Amino acid sequence: MRTNSSKRTKSTNTKKTYAAAALLTAAALALSGCGGGGDDDASAPVAEVSAESASAKAATVLDQPFEKPDLVLTDTHGESYDLRAETKGKPTLVYFGYTNCPDVCPLTMNNIAVAKKEAAKKLSASQLEQLRIVFVTTDPERDTPKALGEWLKGIDSDIVGLTGDFDTIQAGARTLGISIEPPTKDKDGKVTSMHGTQVIAFSPKTDAGYVLYGEDATVDDYTRDLPKLLEGAKP
Secondary structure, eight states, X not given: OOOGGGOOOOOSSSSBOOOHHXXXXXXXXXXXXXXXXXXXXXXXXXXXXXXXXXXXXXXXXXEEEEEOOOOEEEOTTSOEEEHHHHHTTXXXXXXXXXXXXXXXXXXXXXXXXXXXXXXXXXXXHHHHHTOEEEEEESXXXXXXXXXXXXXXXXXXXXXXXXXXXXXHHHHHHHTTTOOBOOOEEOTTSOEEEEXXXXXXXXXXXTOEEEEEEXXXXXXXXXXXXXXXXXXXXXX
């Protein structure tokens, strides 16, 4: 479920350029309480998140790109994964979320996975092989390498799942203007992880995070933009 602070609104511009300071402020406020309470209708279907296929309004091109986080975490095979080293020179999409999220997280990852399959119809296998999709958990206590691997297998087994120390993950997300709070339990014992819902695209040319997608981004948005993201071009 989402908190009121992350209700979906449509962008009025095809491409928006923000000053870095303003973007950081806005991004830090965009939290999603996956699994929490709130005023949203719990019975609403998950698909409503991207029910409307917006035209070219999803991508926010940053005037001051983010530096790739210096994160060394653990992948789904239990091996050390250095984000910078492993994705150097590769078009990379990074998202912070958790496997027990009932709505935004699985929808976002599924949207990207489906878009990847759609893009494969027009792109060569060698082009898509360059793409790195990285899912960093915000709930590392429950999202073990095994749990992450099983969850991602149902979405796209090529997605890199990372877990590790919460403070390390939180610090890495903060460098991208993404706010993460430690998971908490409500009065009914349900665990909620509050986190920003942005997807950051990193350029294969500069390794900098130069495009931001909000949770409104649809399959069509990602499908349309992937060919340009693979080249490090502006969508």
